[in-house]
Amino acid sequence: xxxxxxEKPITELKNKINELKKLAGDANIDxxxxxxxxxxxxxxxxxxxxxxxxxxDKVTIARLPQRPTTLDYIPLLFENFMEFHGDRLxxxxxxxxxxxxxxxxxPVTVIGQQRGRDTKENIKRNFAMPHPEGxxxxxxxxxxxxxxxxxxxxxxxxxxAYPGKAAEERGQSEAIARNLFEMAGMDVPIIxxxxxxxxxxxxxxxxxxxxILMLENSTYSVISPEGAAALLWKDSALARKAAETMKITAKxxxxxxIVDEIIPEIRGGAHNDINAQAKYMDEIISKHLxxxxxxxxxxxxxxxxxxxxxxxxxxxxxIEQTKEEQHTHQ
Amino acid sequence: MIKDFFAKKKKYASVPYRQETxxxxxxxxxxxxxxxxxxxxxxxxxxxxxxxxCNKHHFIKxxxxxxxxxxEGSFEEWDSxxxxxxxLNFEGYEAxxxxxxxxxGLNEAIITGKATIKGCSTALAVMDxxxxxxxxxxxxxxxxxxxxxRCIELxxxxxxxxxxxxxxxxxxxxxxxxxxxxxxxxxxxxxxGGLFISVMTHPTTGGVSASFASLGDIIIxxxxxxxxxxxxxxxxxxxxxxxxEDFQTAEFLLKxxxxxxxxxxxxxRDKLALILQMHQPQEVQ
Numbered sequence: 001x002x003x004x005x006x007e008k009p010i011t012e013l014k015n016k017i018n019e020l021k022k023l024a025g026d027a028n029i030d031x032x033x034x035x036x037x038x039x040x041x042x043x044x045x046x047x048x049x050x051x052x053x054x055x056x057d058k059v060t061i062a063r064l065p066q067r068p069t070t071l072d073y074i075p076l077l078f079e080n081f082m083e084f085h086g087d088r089l090x091x092x093x094x095x096x097x098x099x100x101x102x103x104x105x106x107p108v109t110v111i112g113q114q115r116g117r118d119t120k121e122n123i124k125r126n127f128a129m130p131h132p133e134g135x136x137x138x139x140x141x142x143x144x145x146x147x148x149x150x151x152x153x154x155x156x157x158x159x160x161a162y163p164g165k166a167a168e169e170r171g172q173s174e175a176i177a178r179n180l181f182e183m184a185g186m187d188v189p190i191i192x193x194x195x196x197x198x199x200x201x202x203x204x205x206x207x208x209x210x211x212i213l214m215l216e217n218s219t220y221s222v223i224s225p226e227g228a229a230a231l232l233w234k235d236s237a238l239a240r241k242a243a244e245t246m247k248i249t250a251k252x253x254x255x256x257x258i259v260d261e262i263i264p265e266i267r268g269g270a271h272n273d274i275n276a277q278a279k280y281m282d283e284i285i286s287k288h289l290x291x292x293x294x295x296x297x298x299x300x301x302x303x304x305x306x307x308x309x310x311x312x313x314x315x316x317x318x319i320e321q322t323k324e325e326q327h328t329h330q
Numbered sequence: 331m332i333k334d335f336f337a338k339k340k341k342y343a344s345v346p347y348r349q350e351t352x353x354x355x356x357x358x359x360x361x362x363x364x365x366x367x368x369x370x371x372x373x374x375x376x377x378x379x380x381x382x383x384c385n386k387h388h389f390i391k392x393x394x395x396x397x398x399x400x401x402e403g404s405f406e407e408w409d410s411x412x413x414x415x416x417x418l419n420f421e422g423y424e425a426x427x428x429x430x431x432x433x434x435g436l437n438e439a440i441i442t443g444k445a446t447i448k449g450c451s452t453a454l455a456v457m458d459x460x461x462x463x464x465x466x467x468x469x470x471x472x473x474x475x476x477x478x479x480r481c482i483e484l485x486x487x488x489x490x491x492x493x494x495x496x497x498x499x500x501x502x503x504x505x506x507x508x509x510x511x512x513x514x515x516x517x518x519x520x521x522x523g524g525l526f527i528s529v530m531t532h533p534t535t536g537g538v539s540a541s542f543a544s545l546g547d548i549i550i551x552x553x554x555x556x557x558x559x560x561x562x563x564x565x566x567x568x569x570x571x572x573x574x575e576d577f578q579t580a581e582f583l584l585k586x587x588x589x590x591x592x593x594x595x596x597x598x599r600d601k602l603a604l605i606l607q608m609h610q611p612q613e614v615q
Contacts, residue, residue, distance in 0.1 A: 204510060
């Protein structure tokens with residue numbers, strides 16, 4: 001069991017039931033009816049807690065160290081994965097992994113940001129915060145996919161691009177911008193799945209796709225809740241409030257028409273049963289991929305362009321004026 | 331006579347008070363925050379807000395920049411009536427937009443339109459850092475998209491002057507997606523053979539730097555402009571070391587291979603005209 005704050009009442013009740021069971025065994029007293037009633041209460045409590053997760057609760061799930069990563073999903077969703085390394089320009093960034101694999105027998109290119117599963121691996125992976133060479137490796141693999149007509153599937157799981165001196169010197173901005181630009185023009189289907197935290201431009205650099213899918217408890221935002229709170233209210237302690245205000249959950253993004261489909265999660269989070277989780281994902285990814293494969297090749301870039309061209313909330317002052325005029329006429 | 335003397339003195343005395351926050355106030359005299367020399371404000375304005383003494387490029391309003399840049403009377407503005415909605419229902423956002431509209435006389439952080447520069451037709455988009463720090467939300471994204479669509483239709487080049495702190499926080503994920511939107515539009519423009527010149531001015535950071543600003547066929551910056559992805563303070567906190575003084579300046583980017591040239595504002599019109607002329611459709615002999 002994880003140490004999630006919202007799960008505390010559930011853990012407490014579970015402990016109580018276990019204690020009672022132990023006591024019943026030790027003292028040979030019949031607590032059956034008490035235990036049954038507590039277990040019923042537990043089921044109700046779990047239903048109640050998990051169906052009312054608040055944005056901040058989801059942030060804590062998305063950030064769990066035991067939350068499945070790109071490399072955890074790859075063997076469950078694909079066969080024959082072979083990892084490819086390096087950007088051919090500078091180095092190999094372990095914060096992004098990529099390679100070729102087969103999906104339902106079809107060759108595909110798979111790319112994702114990769115968190116470490118412990119401190120040692122996190123240091124190696126730079127906590128999934130890529131440098132320019134990571135994005136350039138991803139771009140190299142995407143261009144390769146485009147050449148050989150392989151669909152591209154990306155996993156998003158990063159707090160953001162690494163804010164460091166070397167990253168700036170090597171052109172973090174250009175690396176991200178170039179990926180957005182080139183991904184827009186690809187002639188193969190691109191599906192992006194947000195599996196954990198999707199943080200800002202560093203996440204988007206793998207995210208220009210025909211379909212954006214999001215795991216139910218993942219987040220996708222222009223800035224972290226802590227960053228938003230610091231910037232907007234000069235107080236990073238207001239992160240919980242920012243998580244609500246900034247509309248960063250899968251549900252919010254579906255309502256804003258940015259996410260195409262939410263992939264439901266195992267109760268309490270994907271980490272509770274990754275095998276079952278991968279089955280949910282496989283079903284929804286397949287559906288969208290086969291849908292896109294039915295489009296003519298030359299329509300794919302157009303489909304992607306239209307998706308992003310339509311995102312925006314604008315009103316014009318002319319309409320406002322007309323309204324005002326109508327108002328004065330009345 | 332005596333009255334005049336006192337009036338002048340009063341205006342003069344107000345200068346040191348404003349020097350730190352506003353390098354070019356509306357006062358008669360202006361002190362350059364770099365060289366500390368005091369100049370007649372009108373002289374600095376005539377010099378395109380570049381300090382005649384030390385070449386520091388001060389803030390310039392988007393409208394002034396357009397006037398200095400284009401052939402007189404040639405600018406025709408597009409989509410000036412676009413104003414932003416409030417997609418996240420962010421508390422206080424509408425009031426902030428309203429107050430910035432009032433303060434700047436602009437409807438949004440970018441002006442787009444077409445003009446001629448020394449006779450060459452071009453589309454021009456100029457960001458204004460006075461409006462919500464030049465941040466990119468729905469309207470900035472949409473105006474750039476519309477400008478690019480017109481460039482393709484009219485077969486004219488596009489010049490964008492960036493001055494932006496990045497994505498607009500109050501529009502959340504919608505503003506992030508404007509990065510993809512503008513970049514996707516530039517890809518279409520690129521495929522059509524169109525010329526895009528990106529001119530980065532102070533400041534060009536975050537989501538604007540990491541999208542259309544870095545995608546020019548030719549990328550130019552003004553001297554001393556701050557250009558980068560992450561903020562200096564965040565980087566210092568992350569790597570726990572002090573950064574060099576010229577870090578993330580135009581000159582630093584030039585040294586690291588990210589810019590084609592650093593061009594003074596005073597030469598910008600000439601240099602842009604030259605580039606435009608060389609990209610005019612040529613008769614094949």
